[in-house]
Amino acid sequence: MNERGLLVRLSVIGCGYLGAVHAAAMASLGHEVVGIDVDEAKIADLAAGRAPFYEPGLDELLRDQVGRGALRFSTDPAAAADATVHFVAVGTPQSPDGRAADLRYVDAAVDSLLPILKSGDVVVGKSTVPVGTAAAIAARIAEHGSGARLAWNPEFLREGFAVQDTVGPDRIVYGVARAGDELDEAAAAVLDEVYAVPLAAGTPRIVTDFATAELVKVAANAFLATKISFINAMAEIAEVAGADVTQLADAIGHDARIGRRFLNAGVGFGGGCLPKDIRAFSARAEELGRGESVAFLRQVDEINLRQRQRVVDMAVASFGGSVVGRRIAILGLAFKPDSDDVRDSPALDVAVQLNGLGADVVATDPHAIANARGRHPQLRYEADTTAALAGAESVLLLTEWREYRELDPVATAALVADRHVIDGRNVLDRARWRAAGWRVVAHGRA
Numbered sequence: 325m326n327e328r329g330l331l332v333r334l335s336v337i338g339c340g341y342l343g344a345v346h347a348a349a350m351a352s353l354g355h356e357v358v359g360i361d362v363d364e365a366k367i368a369d370l371a372a373g374r375a376p377f378y379e380p381g382l383d384e385l386l387r388d389q390v391g392r393g394a395l396r397f398s399t400d401p402a403a404a405a406d407a408t409v410h411f412v413a414v415g416t417p418q419s420p421d422g423r424a425a426d427l428r429y430v431d432a433a434v435d436s437l438l439p440i441l442k443s444g445d446v447v448v449g450k451s452t453v454p455v456g457t458a459a460a461i462a463a464r465i466a467e468h469g470s471g472a473r474l475a476w477n478p479e480f481l482r483e484g485f486a487v488q489d490t491v492g493p494d495r496i497v498y499g500v501a502r503a504g505d506e507l508d509e510a511a512a513a514v515l516d517e518v519y520a521v522p523l524a525a526g527t528p529r530i531v532t533d534f535a536t537a538e539l540v541k542v543a544a545n546a547f548l549a550t551k552i553s554f555i556n557a558m559a560e561i562a563e564v565a566g567a568d569v570t571q572l573a574d575a576i577g578h579d580a581r582i583g584r585r586f587l588n589a590g591v592g593f594g595g596g597c598l599p600k601d602i603r604a605f606s607a608r609a610e611e612l613g614r615g616e617s618v619a620f621l622r623q624v625d626e627i628n629l630r631q632r633q634r635v636v637d638m639a640v641a642s643f644g645g646s647v648v649g650r651r652i653a654i655l656g657l658a659f660k661p662d663s664d665d666v667r668d669s670p671a672l673d674v675a676v677q678l679n680g681l682g683a684d685v686v687a688t689d690p691h692a693i694a695n696a697r698g699r700h701p702q703l704r705y706e707a708d709t710t711a712a713l714a715g716a717e718s719v720l721l722l723t724e725w726r727e728y729r730e731l732d733p734v735a736t737a738a739l740v741a742d743r744h745v746i747d748g749r750n751v752l753d754r755a756r757w758r759a760a761g762w763r764v765v766a767h768g769r770a
């Protein structure tokens with residue numbers, strides 16, 4: 325414990341969705357934290373206690389922790405010099421020229437740490453990386469001769485629940501160096517101090533080697549993506565067979581071995597993790613000569629992308645073959661509710677495609693319009709839901725924000741020109757909407 329009563333001195337390199345939340349959450353667990361990022365505007369926001377993106381609860385947490393002096397932010401890598409544990413939380417996006425992960429930000433973060441590392445320090449990777457990356461980084465750190473060690477501690481947070489997932493995760497995984505049968509217990513002991521609060525609350529902890537820790541993360545995301553594409557594949561069959569995929573999901577979901585979560589058929593998964601992680605995983609498996617083992621992930625990806633096309637096709641079909649000049653309201657742009665993230669968002673993709681086909685698209689979202697506009701300035705955006713719905717000949721619900729799930733079919737009917745809705749997330753009560761005169765179309769429901 326230091327002179328201010330704070331436990332461990334931590335640095336967090338990279339203050340995006342992952343790093344900013346991690347930094348604030350670690351401060352709330354009693355540590356002294358400095359968050360470092362190259363983006364000056366982002367650091368200025370964070371230092372003022374403002375989240376640079378929408379994440380429920382984060383603004384308040386930042387304000388509290390910055391206010392009590394447990395959390396500060398800097399663009400200067402030297403600000404990490406006092407810390408003894410250094411989290412690497414930078415992005416690993418899809419490479420511009422392929423499916424593999426782009427590791428340039430991880431490499432730059434490690435470069436920035438090397439000059440300040442001291443004996444006893446632990447560098448902790450949180451970024452999602454191809455298996456084998458940690459071993460290579462450990463070798464670089466060893467070569468540098470500081471005596472610092474490496475651990476890999478994958479992050480499983482979900483956007484929208486990021487704070488709660490970080491403070492109280494389902495499990496904590498440490499990948500540490502292995503020499504023969506011996507794992508680096510000293511590195512694990514340092515992480516035990518960092519995670520003392522969740523561990524005391526009974527959070528399961530798994531200590532393993534680097535490769536297993538790296539694979540745990542991509543395996544978890546691959547499984548979740550597969551589960552979603554599985555139910556979307558069932559939706560495609562249900563449609564032609566005259567069955568109902570939501571009832572099918574309820575029925576198989578009662579089997580505890582299967583579980584109901586992540587079985588919601590619809591426009592599919594997006595975001596900054598699932599799509600790029602399954603692509604990077606299959607690219608890495610191919611490099612390792614085992615591409616066939618995860619060949620199914622290509623199909624998972626294809627099934628997923630097909631759902632976006634299917635929504636576009638449903639819209640085109642509802643207008644008898646052409647959407648040119650037809651007024652379409654798109655509800656939702658974020659890749660999921662409670663997030664302003666539009667990376668690989670199915671909703672934004674559908675909006676762009678319909679706009680490209682000549683439809684008169686008006687898109688709305690409670691928090692993601694600014695990010696969507698940054699990527700697709702050609703689209704028409706309307707912040708107010710009522711205004712977005714006004715005069716629509718078709719309504720597409722593509723991100724299940726609560727306010728869209730709770731729309732009143734009678735009141736909504738009074739706004740639109742034609743009562744036609746595509747429920748791209750299977751969240752509307754069809755009987756109620758039909759009773760109000762709506763034609764309701766959805767994935768996997770005859």
Ligand code: UDX
Binds near residue numbers: 480595598
């Ligand atoms: C995911 C993992 O859940 C998390 O553990 C990991 O750390 C990062 O990636 P996140 O990207 O925040 O988190 O979103 P998640 O809640 O997993 O949803 C991913 C996508 O799947 C969203 O686009 C969501 O709309 C979609 N989805 C989810 C479905 O289409 N159907 C479902 O049943 C569930």
